[in-house]
Amino acid sequence: MSLSLIWAAVGVYLLLGLAIAFLSRSDSTNGARVDMSGFFLGNRQMNGFVSALSYSATTYSAFMMVGLAGLTYAGGVGAFGFEIVYFAGVSLVAIFGPKFWAVGKRFGYVTPSEMLGHRYADRRVAIATALASCLFLIPYAAVQLAGVGYLLAGMSGGAITFTTGVVVAAILAILFSFIAGIRSVMWTDSLQALFMIVASTLVALLVVESLGGFAALFDTLATEHPEALTVPGSGLFSLTTFLGLTLPWFFFSLSNPQVSQRLFMPASLRSMRQMLIGFLVFGFVYTLVSVLWGFSALVAFPGLVQSDLATPTLLASEHVPPILGVIVMVGILAAAVSTIDSIMLTLSSMVSRDVYANLSPTASEARQLRVGKWVLPVIALLALMFAELQLDLIAVLSVAASTGLVVVVPPIIGAFYWRRGTAVGALASIIGGGAAVIALYATGIKPLGLPPGIWALPVALVLYVAASLVTRAPETRTREFLAAAGR
Template identity: 70%
Template sequence: MSATAIWIGVAVYLLIAVTVAWLSRDESTNGRGVSMSGYFLGARRFGGFVSALSYSATTYSAFMMLGLAGLTYTAGVGAFGFEIVYFVGVSLVAVFGPRFWRVGRAYDFITPSEMLGHRYESRAVAASTALTNCLFLIPYAAVQLAGVGYLLAGMSNGAISFTTGTVFATVVALVFSYIAGMRSVMWTDALQAAFMLVSATAVAWLVVHHLGGPAAMFDQLAAVQGNVLTVPGPGFFSFATFLGLTLPWFFFSLSNPQVSQRLFMPKSLSALRRMLIGFLCFGLVYTLVSVTWGFGALLTLPGLPKADLATPSLLASDIIPPLLAEVVMIGILAAAISTIDSIMLTLSSMLSRDVYAHAAGHRDDVRQLRFGKWVLAVIAVLALMFAELQLNLIAVLSVAASTGLAVVVPAIIGAFFWRRGTAAGALASILGGSAVVLTMFATGMRPLGLSAGVWVLPVSIVLFVVVSLCTRAPRAVADEFMARACQNKQ
């Protein structure tokens, strides 16, 4: 596909998306009634339908159509099992979602880290959670930027460079974030999610049809060397590798703050429930479509130099009509950008609310919001620099980020279900767990042959429990917090 055709399609997408973002502005984001809640949470007024589409677009980003398709290309059907584990893990939202929503309303929490700081009566817990999230989420944002770079470079046969694609995605994400904060992100997400689901499903149908139908496709897959329809198949997924990748992925909905922060946003508990149901329906279809893409690329385009090029190469092939390929390309690009701007907004809200506000003593929304908007650009530049490293396998890098983020899971579970949890325990699990993850990734250590993805949760849980039992718990705050989390107030 020519670079000119690609840029024309992108220009049309930008015109529509920027218009939607601009129309989403209201008094809480346009300067007349500025507030942290308005800018970063959309004033907590989103309905279930928009919330479901936005939750889907943010979660199913470049990872799915590029990363999961690439992982399927490399590892076979094990990639489907890996993603289904995440899908099952979303059931955690049914347990924790209403609790997040209730305490968010009761205490006016803006960020998950602020929630933990309140529960454990510790500014240090809030700040350490925010900084740890930055440490591991900026590389995850970089993965999305890299996805756009690979996509545009692959679709244009190199006419658009990888760097041009990543810089473009960074600028667009910043524009959406600055226009109206989370309101513009949510509404553009909703548009993008519907757009990419329909177009991606159409491509999957064409690929299967080209291969002779579902039965013929599976017959061909069964004949592929390494038998990609079994586990370990080509050899990528040993049991230890599968366990190391899937354990952190199971807790994604709790550990990733750009996702858990959205539990504060629906206008009611019924809207929250509709968000979860809508997301599950979207996710099941999208998972099947992404895996189908990976298998289709494996059969029609074997021997690609990088597995992450499976989707761009498939879209650039003769199987897909050029117009549909461009539509899908824009859908993937939009999905990646939706995750990038969500991450940037979440991290900037955490840094302004839980680090800057406490360090500088500024509790008013105006100063916090001013700092949050400034730090958005800093986060974007850091993510762009990391993306330029062009590290391989988007799916594996995404899970590596989730491995680091999993250190907050014991503190989150303890906040709602264990009165004995303390600030010292939370700090030990977050900081100690992070140190273990970073050490293992840096040195390549694999105790007992198991990766950091397996060790991170046991280490963090032990640290949280042991240190909490040795220190004094804030019983009064814990009792009030847990009582509010269980109230049935709408």
């Protein structure tokens, strides 16, 4: 594919995205507050349609069309099961979403870590949650940058370097997030979500047709790659590998703060329900499309050295007309940028609200907002440096990040459903569980032959319960919090 076509498409996307971002900025300053809630939560006034599209674009990032397609290429139909487990985990939003929304509205929370710090009446919980989120989410942001690097390098035949692609994605994310905060991101997300689902679905159907249709595609898979259609197959997946990948993914909607923070944003519970239904429809279609991309690449190019190049190779091939290929490329780029800028905004809000503000109690809201804006490019730079390491499969790295974040799940569930939960228990879960995850990944040790993804949640849960049982819960704060949550 020609360089001029690729750069022209990126340029058009940049101009259109900036136009929408500036329009959203104009809307956000028209009589609305420009404070922490306004910049990071859109003044809690986001409607259901925009919330659904933005939630989808943030969640379904480069991981899907690059990572999940690559995982399907390497591991076959098990990748579909892996993603469906995450899809099932979205049911947690139906349970916890209204509670997040209610307590956020009652107490004015800006971040999930602020919510935990207030519930457990200990600012150390907020600080620990914020720092743990930075530790594990920056590599996840780097995964999105790497997805763009692989995409542009693959489609240009190496003429655009991996580093150039990573830098382009980082710059775009900084621009979109800095202009008007979450309102800018959500409106650009809406455009990106519609664009990527329509383009990727239509082109996927075109690719399948060029390979002889669905019957021919699956006949070829059954004949030449039968392991791709069996569970667990002879490739990437085994039962323990599958469980290690899927267990952290199931709790993604609670453990990842860039997702759970959005539960504070809808204007009403009705808007939240619309967000959830819209996301489920979007997600199911996009999952099928991404898996189809992986299978199509396996049939068309069975000898790829790197699985994450499955989608870029397919887009740059004769199976996809150049103009359609570049349209899908922009859709994937947009999805990755959406996730990156959401992560950047969430982490910057946590650093300013939960670390800086707790260490400097006299800091004004305006000062907190300035600090949050200063942190944005720092987070982008750290993610860029991590992306340059080019580690492992994108999908596997994404799950590794979620494994680290799953240690926050026991304190979140306990905050709403266990009155005996304490700050010491929350700190034990987050710090002790996080340290255990890092140690397991760093040493490569697998107790009982089980990967870190299986151990993370039970270790964190045991630490949370044990430490809570030997300490005292803040009774007044707990009673106020649960009353606001409808408990």
